[in-house]
Amino acid sequence: MSSRRWRESSRTNISEEQITQLLSTLRQLLPEIPHSHSHKASSAAKVLKQTCNYIKTLHREVDDLSDRLSQLLATIDADSAEAAIIRSLLI
């Protein structure tokens, strides 16, 4: 299917651009590190490394928060005041 091959080759040409763009979006999402050499020229590999660390940090936070919540919420009563507070805070 020649049309498919054409699509695939144009896809790989686009994909390098796409990847650069995605990586820069990713870089913006990551928390700022106050190092002297963290200017925009950080390599893709570094961004990936920071991404992996960040995801691990977030996983750990979720775990810690679940621990805390399991202690704080003696009964998981979803109609309780806390849920109402949060809902009103988020709206």
Added chain:
Amino acid sequence: MRSPFSLKQEFLKKWILGLQRCRSSKKNMSIFKRKKVIKLSADVAMASARKGTTCWSRALIADAVKEGNADKHLAEKILGPASERQPTEKVPVGAMAYNKRIRSKKILKRSSVIRRTIKCAPQAARPSSIVKTLVGKRRQILRSLIPGGEFMNGVSLIEETLDYIISLRAQVDVMRSLASASKLVNLN
């Protein structure tokens, strides 16, 4: 870009629903079990808030109800009756990785008209300077961190990572505010 606010609302709504579904067995629950319920319902809520549009969310839910998973019943309880689940949960439990890929491809084809297409099947990316950095140990680590990461490659892996990080952040924010609010209420 989806608004982070509505994502948090969606997550909270689904999380509370999941917690409510486990409420009946709440009476003498150990703190360990309670933590598992909270964490699992939070993860499932985060995934279903994406309504099946991303690969990681489908993989997370599929893993939760997989045959042989210790918390399978808990996950099924949280997800609720089959009629209320997203269509993507129909991925056969215990399916081989290959079948899963084909399934997601079919579902993607169906939804590509309406939703943004995020390719789930691995693409043959010709090695270029940047794509080369995605090969190797770092990519392996990233894939192991994201649910369903083993099926993703190249561009889709990064797109999924972005979405996953955004969802994780929303999840952490909501959980944190619930924890601080609970602390305030308990102090009274």
